[in-house]
Amino acid sequence: xxxxxxxxxxxxxxxxxxxxxxxxxxxxxxxxxxxxxxxxxxxxxxxxxxxxxxxxxxxxxxxxxxxxxxxxxxxxxxxxxxxxxxxxxxxxxxxxxxxxxxxxxxxxxxxxxxxxxxxxxxxxxxxxxxxxxxxxxxxxxxxxxxxxxxxxxxxxxxxxxxxxxxxxxxxxxxxxxxxxxxxxxxxxxxxxxxxxxxxxxxxxxxxxxxxxxxxxxxxxxxxxxx
Amino acid sequence: xxxxxxxxxxxxxxxxxxxxxxxxxxxxxxxxxxxxxxxxxxxxxxxxxxxxxxxxxxxxxxxxxxxxxxxxxxxxxxxxxxxxxxxxxxxxxxxxxxxxxxxxxxxxxxxxxxxxxxxxxxxxxxxxxxxxxxxxxxxxxxxxxxxxxxxxxxxxxxxxxxxxxxxxxxxxxxxxxxxxxxxxxxxxxxxxxxxxxxxxxxxxxxxxxxxxxxxxxxxxxxxxxx
Numbered sequence: 001x002x003x004x005x006x007x008x009x010x011x012x013x014x015x016x017x018x019x020x021x022x023x024x025x026x027x028x029x030x031x032x033x034x035x036x037x038x039x040x041x042x043x044x045x046x047x048x049x050x051x052x053x054x055x056x057x058x059x060x061x062x063x064x065x066x067x068x069x070x071x072x073x074x075x076x077x078x079x080x081x082x083x084x085x086x087x088x089x090x091x092x093x094x095x096x097x098x099x100x101x102x103x104x105x106x107x108x109x110x111x112x113x114x115x116x117x118x119x120x121x122x123x124x125x126x127x128x129x130x131x132x133x134x135x136x137x138x139x140x141x142x143x144x145x146x147x148x149x150x151x152x153x154x155x156x157x158x159x160x161x162x163x164x165x166x167x168x169x170x171x172x173x174x175x176x177x178x179x180x181x182x183x184x185x186x187x188x189x190x191x192x193x194x195x196x197x198x199x200x201x202x203x204x205x206x207x208x209x210x211x212x213x214x215x216x217x218x219x220x221x222x223x224x225x226x
Numbered sequence: 227x228x229x230x231x232x233x234x235x236x237x238x239x240x241x242x243x244x245x246x247x248x249x250x251x252x253x254x255x256x257x258x259x260x261x262x263x264x265x266x267x268x269x270x271x272x273x274x275x276x277x278x279x280x281x282x283x284x285x286x287x288x289x290x291x292x293x294x295x296x297x298x299x300x301x302x303x304x305x306x307x308x309x310x311x312x313x314x315x316x317x318x319x320x321x322x323x324x325x326x327x328x329x330x331x332x333x334x335x336x337x338x339x340x341x342x343x344x345x346x347x348x349x350x351x352x353x354x355x356x357x358x359x360x361x362x363x364x365x366x367x368x369x370x371x372x373x374x375x376x377x378x379x380x381x382x383x384x385x386x387x388x389x390x391x392x393x394x395x396x397x398x399x400x401x402x403x404x405x406x407x408x409x410x411x412x413x414x415x416x417x418x419x420x421x422x423x424x425x426x427x428x429x430x431x432x433x434x435x436x437x438x439x440x441x442x443x444x445x446x447x448x449x450x451x452x
């Protein structure tokens with residue numbers, strides 16, 4: 001009996017949740033007609049609730065799990081006093097609200113800028129520059145296991161090399177895009193257009209699938225029509 | 227104090243992270259700084275949350291335009307904070323995870339944030355459709371290439387692509403739209419992506435060096451006092 005009641009309670013809490021979710025979904029869609037108070041209420045809920053959600057999530061994930069449990073660990077583990085450095089820098093960040101000593105907040109900011117610059121410089125240089133160049137320096141002619149030429153793969157390899165070289169020519173602004181160099185840059189823009197077209201196609205598809213998901217929620221999960 | 231210390235911090239931290247790649251004894255310093263980073267980010271987020279409340283409280287107190295929506299934002303923010311901090315509805319004691327199944331915090335995510343967020347993005351489908359109309363007018367050669375690439379990708383990723391071109395014999399299967407879409411993704415699109423990635427990485431390296439060496443100082447603000 002208690003199990004049935006518990007299930008009923010769970011079901012009714014789900015129904016209320018579903019009802020609110022459907023109302024909010026319709027409220028956001030109402031923007032398609034025009035900007036209206038219902039949409040603005042939904043937008044305001046989204047801003048407030050999301051800010052609260054991320055504040056709590058960051059607090060428990062970083063301050064509680066990483067800092068607090070690191071400095072005051074459970075039995076058996078040794079405390080990691082090094083973490084106080086992060087907490088002190090974080091506290092200094094809060095000094096920004098003071099008019100007199102707000103400039104101290106630049107210290108943690110400069111730590112973040114320095115760390116990001118140092119980390120990303122090496123990361124990008126290795127993964128996005130060196131590795132991509134290395135992957136492009138490949139044999140253009142592709143062979144099958146019986147040594148016959150795979151024409152389609154060979155053409156694909158040629159296109160990749162041509163596209164990377166001409167694309168880089170387009171991004172090289174220290175020389176005027178004229179003559180042979182200009183032709184290279186022109187071909188580079190065609191490759192870039194194909195890339196943008198492909199990205200655009202994927203963006204359209206992802207938004208459409210989200211729209212289908214919301215319609216599926218409204219007509220399927222909420223109204224139970226299918 | 228106001229500019230020299232932040233510049234020194236940026237230089238030391240940035241150089242340390244670059245050097246750590248070449249020095250095995252300090253190679254884990256990037257991970258340690260990563261933890262610092264997440265702790266500082268929480269304090270920065272608190273500042274952002276505080277600013278959000280300050281702005282909206284100001285609007286409520288002054289009864290400015292649309293102050294009612296600010297009230298909704300503030301109520302949503304505090305509701306989420308209280309539910310999350312006190313782990314209301316979470317099964318078990320205070321040590322239970324805030325995102326445990328059945329907690330009100332989790333329910334708020336599932337029935338408020340999730341539908342709002344996905345509907346906001348789904349709404350973009352309509353605006354993307356309108357943007358497509360403008361982008362898909364083949365005004366010049368580049369726009370035509372973008373149009374054709376996006377069209378093939380869109381068709382190739384839906385059953386319609388196979389329905390339209392499934393009759394093409396196996397020996398010319400590359401001209402079936404789904405296969406053509408795969409070829410575009412793997413060859414010309416890859417080439418364009420690589421050129422962009424290499425360009426971005428060189429830009430990141432240059433910008434990182436400018437930051438670490440103190441040439442780029444805009445992040446410190448406009449106060450020039452030493």
